[in-house]
Amino acid sequence: MDDDSISMVTSSAMTDDEVPKGPTVYFKTFGCRQNQYDTDYLKNLFRRRGYRVVEEGPADIVVVNTCAVTGRSAAKARQAIRAFARQGAKVVVTGCYSQIDPGQVADLPGVVAVSGVRGKGLALEALEEALRDGPGRTVVKVQPHEKTELFEEAFVERPTLTHAYLKVQEGCDDYCTYCIVPFARGPSRSRPLEEILKEAEKLIRMGKKELVLTGTHLGLYGPPPLSTLVKEICRLPGLVRLRLSSLEPHDVDEELLDCLRMPQVCHHLHLPLQSGSDRILRLMGRRYTLASFAKIAERARRIAPDLGLGTDIIVGFPGETDQDFQNTLRSLRDIGFSRVHAFRYSARPGTRAAALPGKVPEKEKSARLKEVLKVARELSLSFHRRYVGVPVEVLVEEELDRGMLTGVTRSYVRCWFYGKPDWAGELREVVPTKATSQGLIVARKDA
Ligand code: SF4
Structure with a gap:
């Protein structure tokens, strides 16, 4: 690849079909749904500028959308950037890691352009400036966050059917003392209600059956309060399902729990507990206790007895004793989560927890992680078992293989079953015959 071969950028008015010769761009995304959303937005932006977005490498240009939530996430991003550079690609780096450490990212081999979280279109601007300037220059366009910053509109055309x-x-x-996210993503800002309703209406018209509300810290949405937003979206004709993504436990109030009574709202919450020890929760700067968390779970289950309840756990936070860890294991069972994501603590430079004493050795963290994952599998299996032999409604996503379809229930349990490929996008009732820790299986009738 030489510079001329990728310096052609066409008019933004052109469509994909009209510009078959633009440079190819491959997107590699690390991290959460926020990043996936931002990548989808960037893909559209690049397509409209005449680049050919490819789903597999090699490509002329690779855009790496990074995560910085753990030290490992940043290390994985660096590894990927080096690998793409070895393949000869020009690498554009964007996302949380480049927002908090643009200098380190810019020094990596193959990196021609760097942008952050703020200013979603800057990745493309920086790339085009780098291409114009020729080899040897890395263009960095990272804007620091400001307290008064507004929500950036970034409509995404999504290819998923369901x-x-x-x-x-x-x-x-x-x-929170361990978290780098506020540094990377900046202060809370919310999208205006009217804009959200407009996009929701459009998505419903496009045939999307399930809308998933997301945000870095969704519970900080507002004004109006998140519960009002949920109720307003549920009033839109044609909406089949509304799911809330991760919520901080202290943001879940009675009004929000009340939303679980609405027929469109999925009986599924993801509330990160992080630790079952109040002492560790205080050190983490979390704003709830184990008891207040358990109360929220209990109240939610009173409204929605079939609630799928997911959580995140951090093991090996500084000062976490074996007793603290045992409390975490016990609380997972006591609260009865249906899904547990667990992470080893990793110090993020600049966070308060990075300076705390009582580092837990890596070997111990790994052992604790293993134990949490074992309990997580048991809990998921026990939650899934209650649906064996019981009709469940599944939103069919796609055919995986020769008549085997997959989709999720309202309680966020994945199902595998046999049917027709054209069921994709429909709600279907199935009766699971087997439960695993991963989900529910419906055996083939003739098997
Ligand atoms: S609530 Fe805490 S853990 Fe969640 S993004 Fe904010 S600082 Fe990070």
Whole structure:
């Protein structure tokens, strides 16, 4: 690849079909749904500028959308950037890692352009400036966050048939002591209600059955409060399912729990507990106790007895003793989560927890992680078992292989079953015959 071969950028008025010769761009995304959403937005932007977005490498240009939530996430991004550079690609780096450490990212081999979280279109601008300037220059366009920053509109055309993520909020003001996200994503800002309703209507018209509300810290949405937003979206004709993505436990109030009574709202919550020890929760700067968390779970289950309840756990936070860890294991069972994501603590430079004493050795963290994952599998299996022999409604996503379809229930349990490929996008009732820790299986009738 030489510079001339990728310096052609066409008019933004052109469509994909009209510009078959633009440079190829491959997108590699690390991290959360926010990043996936931002990547989808960037893909559209690049397509409209005449680039050919490819789903597999090699490509002339690779855009790496990074995550910085753990030290490992940043290391994985660096590894990927080096690998793409070795393949000869020009690498554009964007996302959380480049927002917090643009200098380190710009020094990596093959990197021609760097942008952050703020200013979603800057990745493309920086790339085009780098291409114009020729080899040897890395263009960095990272804007620092400001307290008064507004929500950036970034409409995404999504290819999925069944569901669409609807981003309503960005940023976080909480500064939990271990978390780098507020530094990377900036202060909380919300999308205006009217804009959200317009996009939701459009998605429903496009045939999306399930809308998933997302945000960096979704519970900080507003004004109006998140519960009002949920109720307003549920009033839109044609909406089949509305799912809330991860919520901070202290943001879940009675009004929000009340939303679980609405027929469109999925009986599924993801509330990160992080630790079952109040002492560790305090050190983490979390704003709830184990008891207040358990109360929220209990109240939610009173409204929705079939609630799928997911959580995140961090093991090996500084000062976490074996007793603290045992409390975490016990609380997972006591609260009865249906899905547990667990992470080893990793110090993020600049966060308060990075300076805390009592580092837990890596070997111990790995052992604790293994134990949490074992309990997680048991809990998921036990939650799934209650559906064996019981009719469940599944939103069919796609055919995987020779008549085997997959989709999820309202409680967020994945199902595999046999049917017709054209069921994709429909709600179907199935009766699971087997449960695993991964989900529910319906055996083939003739098997
Ligand atoms: S609430 Fe805490 S963990 Fe979540 S993004 Fe904000 S600072 Fe990070």
